[in-house]
């Protein structure tokens with residue numbers, strides 16, 4: 001089904017044996033959370049309630065998990081890079097990750113024992129920045145490749161953290177292949193990529209567990225604010241690692257009565273939506289330049305581990321055009337009087353932009369009814385980044401431009 005700038009597919013995919021759901025078990029995620037808590041830079045990111053906005057949109061309540069505050073890096077991604085590096089070092093040194101909190105990982109003793117690895121990755125910006133940050137903190141090396149179309153600001157942010165970084169004349173998925181090739185050819189080279197494919201699943205599953213910290217915080221914060229269980233959760237997807245992590249964690253947490261999960265992609269790179277629309281259960285791939293302002297969502301090849309989780313638990317897959325996220329960015333930056341503003345970047349704001357569009361547009365009556373979104377709904381929305389590209393953010397929010 002569709003309106004001009006948004007398409008959606010209800011999930012009628014055949015179900016599997018759900019073998020990947022335990023990756024996001026409460027026990028595993030509590031380990032990841034404890035690991036992140038050991039960082040001196042750690043603090044929980046805010047869960048902001050938009051009371052006036054909820055009333056305006058005809059919803060019971062809206063809560064936005066604001067990842068612009070994560071470790072001073074303006075995006076959630078570092079949770080995955082840092083945790084996967086810790087899990088890798090734990091495996092190599094025959095320890096459990098619980099025995100490797102920040103102060104042990106950064107100790108001279110451990111560095112002597114483990115030595116120095118070079119962590120390779122490809123990124124639109126946020127994941128590479130997280131990997132570079134964690135490598136710097138843990139005394140490791142990082143090599144980062146970025147796809148064409150990435151801005152210089154994003155590259156500089158990674159360079160500042162001491163990584164070896166460049167922009168290649170390739171799209172995101174081809175940068176991933178290049179980084180994997182180099183990692184394989186480098187002594188003590190480790191590919192730390194935020195997506196999985198057949199034969200490359202261990203590190204991405206750790207990355208997803210790292211993202212679980214954010215979901216666990218949100219669940220606890222909701223409870224502290226009097227919400228036992230949200231009725232709807234909106235989360236964005238590029239390759240779908242984040243969505244698989246969020247959906248997987250909450251499917252485990254609210255096992256008997258899961259919320260409705262709505263996964264939103266950029267239309268230009270809507271591989272999950274295409275898979276859902278095709279309906280046979282097989283993943284779909286989108287190639288080409290993947291032209292969208294949602295840089296973090298410009299990925300055309302789904303994470304194979306996540307795809308299985310999403311197939312089993314998602315309610316609706318949405319493909320949104322750029323104007324939907326632009327609306328989300330502006331509404332979050334200037335909400336109604338009484339609500340706190342939220343700085344949400346192009347990849348951050350599309351779940352909220354989608355929610356607002358569903359509630360406000362006549363063309364969305366069907367999906368609104370199908371999802372049961374009304375004044376009893378308690379909606380959790382993820383804003384995964386702040387103004388990671390500050391010039392573009394100002395162009396859109398202050399200068400009224402579209403990119």
Ligand SMILES: Cc1ncc(COP(=O)(O)O)c(C=O)c1O
Pocket residue numbers: 075076077124126127194236237238239240241242243295296297299347348384385
């Ligand atoms: C800010 C932001 N949000 C969401 C995503 C999507 O995550 P995933 O690729 O795991 O679907 C990304 C990916 O880079 C991102 O940078």
